[in-house]
Amino acid sequence: MFNQFIRRLNTAAARQVPVSFRSADLKHTANGTLSLPTSTTTTTAAPVVILVGGTGPIDRDGNAIQIQTQVHSNLAEYLASIGVASLRFDKRGVSLGGKVDNNVFYSTKVDALVADTVGAVRFASDADGAAKLGIDHSKVVVCGHSEGALLMGRVFAALNNPGFAQDNWKSPVSLFDSSTPPKPPTSKRDNAIKEIDLSRGFKGWLLRTFFKPAIMKRNHAFWVDLVNEAKWKDKDVVETMFGRGTPFPVGWWRDHYTMDLLGDFKAVDSKVLVVGGRKDLQCDSELVTKKNTDRILPNAESVDCWVGDKLTHMLRDSDEEPSMLQLQQQYDKQVKEPLSPEFLKVVGEWVKKTVQ
Numbered sequence: 001m002f003n004q005f006i007r008r009l010n011t012a013a014a015r016q017v018p019v020s021f022r023s024a025d026l027k028h029t030a031n032g033t034l035s036l037p038t039s040t041t042t043t044t045a046a047p048v049v050i051l052v053g054g055t056g057p058i059d060r061d062g063n064a065i066q067i068q069t070q071v072h073s074n075l076a077e078y079l080a081s082i083g084v085a086s087l088r089f090d091k092r093g094v095s096l097g098g099k100v101d102n103n104v105f106y107s108t109k110v111d112a113l114v115a116d117t118v119g120a121v122r123f124a125s126d127a128d129g130a131a132k133l134g135i136d137h138s139k140v141v142v143c144g145h146s147e148g149a150l151l152m153g154r155v156f157a158a159l160n161n162p163g164f165a166q167d168n169w170k171s172p173v174s175l176f177d178s179s180t181p182p183k184p185p186t187s188k189r190d191n192a193i194k195e196i197d198l199s200r201g202f203k204g205w206l207l208r209t210f211f212k213p214a215i216m217k218r219n220h221a222f223w224v225d226l227v228n229e230a231k232w233k234d235k236d237v238v239e240t241m242f243g244r245g246t247p248f249p250v251g252w253w254r255d256h257y258t259m260d261l262l263g264d265f266k267a268v269d270s271k272v273l274v275v276g277g278r279k280d281l282q283c284d285s286e287l288v289t290k291k292n293t294d295r296i297l298p299n300a301e302s303v304d305c306w307v308g309d310k311l312t313h314m315l316r317d318s319d320e321e322p323s324m325l326q327l328q329q330q331y332d333k334q335v336k337e338p339l340s341p342e343f344l345k346v347v348g349e350w351v352k353k354t355v356q
Contacts, residue, residue: 109249271354
């Protein structure tokens with residue numbers, strides 16, 4: 001029944017309002033969309049969820065040139081259908097539809113991503129502006145997916161800084177989906193090698209003979225050397241790192257390799273929902289336990305956990321076993337399906353319960 005409801009969702013469920021706001025570092029104006037329940041008015045303000053995207057050149061809807069996930073736009077539609085507004089925005093250097101300004105996008109580092117998210121929270125929690133838009137500035141939820149979840153510690157540290165000085169401010173609650181620390185390149189490499197070793201026949205021989213040695217070279221030392229090499233240490237972008245003329249965001253990668261997640265997450269002092277998926281190869285669902293999340297988020301007001309048995313990184317359900325060697329093909333197939341009904345139900349119920 002719930003699955004049928006999800007499939008019936010359409011743009012009539014929400015009013016789409018284009019918005020823009022300044023990032024906290026005042027270096028960027030972000031463009032986005034505020035999705036409002038059709039019943040919302042200036043006298044019936046709705047709680048608002050800020051959607052923070054994952055890695056890559058993705059726009060406010062969760063789309064890139066290479067893959068159209070529609071994660072954010074679909075989640076926004078569902079939230080509107082249950083009376084919750086949402087704000088989603090383009091990453092720096094990306095415009096709606098996934099068009100990328102390489103000079104801006106590839107030079108964007110973690111601090112800039114944090115500044116944009118803080119700017120979104122500031123926009124949604126401004127009492128006067130929120131009232132005009134029909135959102136409740138005192139009921140703000142920050143939802144990070146993948147890389148977006150990893151930023152939450154630094155986002156909360158910035159929000160709780162006295163310099164934030166926002167009237168009627170209180171910390172937002174937070175929703176981390178697919179948010180356990182992503183597996184580093186070495187973990188993905190190890191999974192790929194395991195699949196290669198188990199491959200049979202001529203295909204297995206080809207993979208073991210030609211592909212496995214190339215993967216083996218990219219161990220932990222390879223990635224550390226890559227971002228620390230003297231000739232690149234003062235650069236944020238390298239234009240031809242692999243000899244193909246493809247930009248590589250060395251500064252962004254260096255930031256990720258030096259992030260202290262356990263230290264960062266101490267700043268999170270809100271109610272938190274952590275979501276994982278057993279079919280997600282990019283995040284480790286085994287870490288999504290009450291014991292582990294209490295350790296990772298020691299100062300959170302409360303932590304709830306949920307793991308979807310069929311949930312993938314694309315927030316869709318799949319009966320297929322995930323494969324590192326076929327990950328892109330699997331993602332291409334998954335994004336044609338609706339978001340996981342069970343995931344949406346868990347998120348919706350938690351948001352409604354938490355902000356009521």
